[in-house]
């Protein structure tokens with residue numbers, strides 16, 4: 001299947017300041033695609049170029065078969081956006097916002113359905129300015145999907161939300177995908193990217209520095225992981241013959257095997273094959289956060 | 301077209317929920333009319349006295365002048381503040397991302413200005429009719445036509461201010477300043493005949509001065525000629541610059 005978003009060497013400057021230098025990636029239909037990176041890396045600039053809200057200076061971009069530089073208006077009908085920095089008038093009511101936005105591109109479900117579906121019925125007559133941060137985000141999600149978009153951009157959905165609202169928002173994001181839209185999610189929360197995204201592009205210093213599944217990123221960048229278990233068996237030298245294993249240390253009954261790649265599976269298989277079935281086999285591996293810090297070169 | 305209607309309707313409701321702008325647009329011109337009417341009465345200047353109010357009574361002078369003023373109040377204070385505030389807070393960007401065009405944003409402002417000015421103008425006429433005795437309009441279609449032209453011109457001017465001023469605070473400050481200068485020197489405050497030459501020079505640069513002349517033309521049956529051209533010029537230039545400098549964020 002052809003990707004629905006193709007970005008090749010995207011570049012964008014504000015005056016003489018280069019905000020995005022070289023960003024390339026593709027997004028497949030049905031994915032939740034994450035864009036992860038530190039503040040000022042160029043994430044928002046990138047997704048705004050894809051939505052035709054900013055004009056890229058260089059590179060090729062195709063979104064749903066449209067070039068956002070020239071076909072922004074056709075494109076916007078088919079996408080939904082939640083922008084990092086946007087608002088509604090404080091005195092606009094929730095239902096008025098939904099009615100207005102659904103009438104702008106009248107191809108989705110009725111706004112009443114959307115109101116219901118995203119749990120806003122209770123706040124139907126509340127003014128935007130009186131909503132809590134989480135409720136405002138919920139409304140923005142509803143507005144982003146009110147035109148039944150094929151592709152939804154979410155830029156820092158959960159910044160400023162309490163942990164409960166963040167988790168609730170994750171549920172909403174999965175719901176968008178389950179309703180049939182592809183999602184591009186900008187975030188700088190690792191747990192969010194790990195929990196939601198099928199693939200993640202790590203953007204740092206104006207370029208994509210890594211792109212993979214969160215598993216893949218951990219594999220490639222996390223360096224070593226450790227498997228520990230306890231055994232009385234004296235000879236474990238066969239473990240050292242595994243490609244994945246670098247070192248083996250013993251402290252009494254306690255064995256620590258250090259290595260890379262699919263370490264746990266290999267070690268476990270080998271142990272079982274040699275008749276050892278340790279009840280306390282554990283793996284300690286790097287999290288996406290460690291990976292992020294490694295890739296973006298920031299020390300803890 | 302559909303978008304324009306929807307957006308205008310929502311914007312109109314939002315306008316009416318803003319107590320300050322409602323007060324400014326609807327109540328203030330009325331208050332000033334009654335203060336000035338109370339002070340100056342409605343006797344035309346007599347032969348031999350200094351000619352003021354272009355030779356008609358104060359109320360006969362002020363009623364058409366205030367029809368122009370209500371339009372200016374709506375357009376010069378509330379439009380720039382509203383537009384710049386919406387840009388500053390990211391509302392315009394939100395609209396832009398959902399396919400709203402700049403023409404629809406401007407059109408909605410114009411529509412709201414039209415409706416609110418019309419309400420305000422009618423209130424003013426009713427109040428003046430109840431309280432005072434003044435000369436009726438020479439040409440009612442003329443008054444309606446000029447009123448519409450003034451809304452278009454002042455709305456363009458307001459949209460221009462909203463486009464170039466970066467924040468709601470700046471827009472409100474500038475809008476107020478322009479409004480007060482126009483109130484005092486634009487022919488809707490003290491009788492123009494008593495202004496100093498320096499003040500009169502400033503008057504010539506305010507759109508309201510020319511707007512008042514135009515309204516007087518059709519109300520009193522005068523001919524101010526050049527005012528129409530100048531006001532038209534201000535409107536066209538404002539519209540052009542407004543479009544040129546319009547920004548979503």
Ligand SMILES: Nc1ncnc2c1ncn2[C@@H]1O[C@H](COP(=O)(O)OP(=O)(O)OP(=O)(O)O)[C@@H](O)[C@H]1O
Nearest residue numbers: 014017019037038039040041042043044045046188
């Ligand atoms: N309108 C603008 N004018 C000038 N510079 C800008 C503008 N928008 C962003 N920048 C600059 O471009 C760089 C990239 O900004 P961008 O908003 O794309 O980063 P980001 O990755 O989204 O960061 P964050 O995580 O803080 O949202 C930053 O250095 C920022 O200061």
Ligand SMILES: [Mg+2]
Nearest residue numbers: 043044045084
């Ligand atoms: Mg950002």
